[in-house]
Amino acid sequence: MDDILTTKEAAEYLKVGEAYIRQLVRLKKLRGYGEGRRGGYRILKEDIVKYIDDKLKSSLL
Secondary structure (H helix, E strand, O other): OOOOEHHHHHHHHOOOHHHHHHHHOOOOOOOOOEEEOOOOEEEHHHHHHHHHHHHHHHHHH
């Protein structure tokens, strides 16, 4: 299950804060699903890669 990351793991992967990851998920810029009562998300690594690719493409336009 290395392809599913917690909010903290996703933040470390992107080198950003956990609050930013939660914001991206809430704004539907990054796909994720809620897990547990404390507001943590689970995010597929492939969705993070897609998010990075989309950011790179938009910055090159």
